[in-house]
Amino acid sequence: MQLMKVNSIAKYFLIFIAIFTFGSSVSYSQSGLKFSELAQRLEPYFDKLLIDDVYKQLPQGVDYFIWGYDVGDFSGDDHSDLGITLRLAGDRSRNMQVYLFVDIDGFLRQVAHHTYQFVELPLEIGVVIHKNICYVTKKFEENHWKMDGYTYDNGSILLSEIFNTGRVGDLTHESVRNYQTLRGSEKYINTRSGKELFYRDFLSIPTYRRGRTVYKGYFGDTFANYTDFVHEGAYDWKGEKDCSFRVTSAFDDDYLYFTVEIIDDAVVTQSCDTCISDYLDIWFDINPNPTYDRFTERNGKKVDFRTKSTKGLYRVSVFPGNFLDKEPFVKVSTNDELTEIQKEDSKLIKAVANFLDDSLGYVLKFRIPFTLFGFEGNPLDEEFYEIGCTFVVIDYDNEYRPEEKTEVATSAFIPYDPSTYGSLILIPEGKWYGESENIFTEDVIKNLFEYGF
Structure with missing residues (x-):
């Protein structure tokens, strides 16, 4: 379609x-x-x-x-x-x-x-x-x-x-969300001149409570294979089989869980402590967004774009090891000053890696405690909770040519510009990302009653 x-x-x-x-x-x-x-x-x-x-x-x-x-x-x-x-x-x-x-x-x-x-x-x-x-x-x-x-x-x-489109002061705001491809965009235009002032293009990652069944018609797998999101090494990128990936996510009261299936036709593993290897970066923007708009800060009709932040940015790097004797490991960096509790809870991050084969790539599974980000626990209440979040796969095809590096992301990404991050959307019980209605539901229920159920 x-x-x-x-x-x-x-x-x-x-x-x-x-x-x-x-x-x-x-x-x-x-x-x-x-x-x-x-x-x-x-x-x-x-x-x-x-x-x-x-x-x-x-x-x-x-x-x-x-x-x-x-x-x-x-x-x-x-x-x-x-x-x-x-x-x-x-x-x-x-x-x-x-x-x-x-x-x-x-x-x-x-x-x-x-x-x-x-x-x-x-x-x-x-x-x-x-x-x-x-x-x-x-x-x-x-x-x-x-x-x-x-x-x-x-x-x-x-x-x-x-x-959606509407006016904010002297600006026209346009917002798009696609619930099948999980791609979205945010745009601001000077209404009088028509000049584009701000545009962000990204993927969203819906995440439901662990164990919840995601029914047909709702999309929970985010697939990153867009040329627009290859923000480094696009010239060397040969397409989906060269490097692309799929992300699924879940949560409970204490942790975020992620599974990342990485398609890579030439996996480079770490053969020594200083050697290059393929790995995964996850960037988070934890700053609160009381207006439910993490892209801007508003004061009345005045709009400022959030293109930088002095706090609340976290980078979690997951290295797959070599799938043999060297186990996967994780590094955390942030522009926040971590408390002792956050430092201690960073040790709760766990990761496993599975190699598929030379043409399919590998799978990373890991969990991250909410307390790492300064939350006391899961911040979700009765409404959707959105966190700025971009996944970036760093792909080398030759360990002897580190300059030939490709980075595939889930947004048109600039590392320390939180407005360029994608979205991680925590979804409460009873709600869904998108809408799906089966037109035969009443017929099925009627037939079940007729058969005595």
């Missing part, structure tokens, strides 16, 4: 706003369509029986008007799907209904139904299908818009990505 690139969503959003502002003879109506009018417009795309499927699943016994629709594929099967926005006739509220339909086994079946409220005009709630994603666009207030991108996959409707 093809996904929209992070840096292209903003451009596409501007196109949608243009459609919204000036209207469209195809997908949007200035006064609303009756279903019979919509049916005529759908005939080039769908058989009459499929159009009848849609009609039967829309509100019955009441009048309504269609304010917007789009036809395209957001299920990845090369068949046309449908998104509709409508408003009930006589509705004095600001409610708009959004319906999404997918071609399943020759039927157009409703896979999602959401209710939104417009601010000034019904056209503020719209649907656009683009590059296998169905975007639902909504306005919160003047200059504050959001796009939720949905895909359908094997019975589940997934929130694939979100795009």
